[in-house]
Amino acid sequence: MKIVITDGFTLNPGDLNWAAFEKLGNVQYYDRTAPVEVIARCFDADIIVTNKTIIDEDVIMAGSHLKMIAVTATGYNNVDTVAAKNKKVVVCNAPGYGTQSVAQHTFALLLELCNGVGNNADSVSRGGWTSAKDWCYSLHPIIELNKKITGIIGMGEIGRQVAAIAHAFGMQVIYTGGHSDESYCSQVSLYELFIQSDFVTLHCPLTGNNKEFINKEMLGLMKPTAYLINTARGALINEKELAQVLYQHKIAGAALDVLSVEPPAKDNPLIGLSNCIITPHNAWMSAEARQRIMDITLGNIRAFMGEHPQNVVNS
Numbered sequence: 001m002k003i004v005i006t007d008g009f010t011l012n013p014g015d016l017n018w019a020a021f022e023k024l025g026n027v028q029y030y031d032r033t034a035p036v037e038v039i040a041r042c043f044d045a046d047i048i049v050t051n052k053t054i055i056d057e058d059v060i061m062a063g064s065h066l067k068m069i070a071v072t073a074t075g076y077n078n079v080d081t082v083a084a085k086n087k088k089v090v091v092c093n094a095p096g097y098g099t100q101s102v103a104q105h106t107f108a109l110l111l112e113l114c115n116g117v118g119n120n121a122d123s124v125s126r127g128g129w130t131s132a133k134d135w136c137y138s139l140h141p142i143i144e145l146n147k148k149i150t151g152i153i154g155m156g157e158i159g160r161q162v163a164a165i166a167h168a169f170g171m172q173v174i175y176t177g178g179h180s181d182e183s184y185c186s187q188v189s190l191y192e193l194f195i196q197s198d199f200v201t202l203h204c205p206l207t208g209n210n211k212e213f214i215n216k217e218m219l220g221l222m223k224p225t226a227y228l229i230n231t232a233r234g235a236l237i238n239e240k241e242l243a244q245v246l247y248q249h250k251i252a253g254a255a256l257d258v259l260s261v262e263p264p265a266k267d268n269p270l271i272g273l274s275n276c277i278i279t280p281h282n283a284w285m286s287a288e289a290r291q292r293i294m295d296i297t298l299g300n301i302r303a304f305m306g307e308h309p310q311n312v313v314n315s
Helices: 035-042 057-062 081-086 099-115 117-125 157-168 190-196 239-247 287-305
Strands: 002-005 026-029 047-050 068-071 090-092 149-155 172-178 185-187 199-202 227-230 253-256 276-278
Touching: 035 057, 047 287, 057 081, 068 287, 081 090, 090 287, 099 117, 099 157, 099 199, 099 227, 099 253, 099 276, 099 287, 149 157, 149 190, 157 172, 172 190, 239 253
Parallel strands: 002 026, 002 047, 047 068, 068 090, 149 172, 149 199, 172 185, 199 227, 227 253, 253 276
Antiparallel strands: none
């Protein structure tokens, strides 16, 4: 059984271990695989393990022995699942690994928007406090979260964890999409969520129907004091229109861990805006979350070999 790992570096930059995979077959490992290299590297694989490498119809049809594609992520839009199904290739993903880490990063972004810890600490490092006229200062107003409204788009596992953290801060929680049984969560329409929220945070998957649904129209519903947070998928947002709204200060700001193209182009209109915080898609990257991905993926391969596949997304 030949297992080809197309892009393993981001999952395991050296602090984890692939040894358990090597017990399942002949592992061919690559840190990264360029688009022009995919077919040559994967044509004789029985199992392809991919994170973000595009496994399209051409790759799938070229796979003379291909039986399984294991995606080391929850999202699997990099795989042509229809072509895989037509060729009877099982595609499995790794759900539920990042609930705690992504929710934690969501609030790291939210708190940076509210408290400016990074900016204020940098100011002190540059001598701002030692030369200050007063015994305290802040580069921007501090926002208290108690009684603020957080609007969650996508009340799945991550959304529910974000809701629990928000509730612990004394925030009101409203949501659309998904479901919550918690008494502190109130379901509203998408339009009402944008109108009411002080913080809109995205936790929904990217589908064919919601690409760039965060556009000028939806952003125009938000309070001028409200913030947008995205730790889901970059393509949920029309970046040009968000940049225009931010530049005109029609909303207070945004904090994004994902962009539509990653790595982004140098001329991405959101990069460099004073009211837009961007982190390089690292909400998922805690060692604990990455280990869970490896464990789930290993379990997926073992289950497939045992003829009881699990986490199948193209059945």
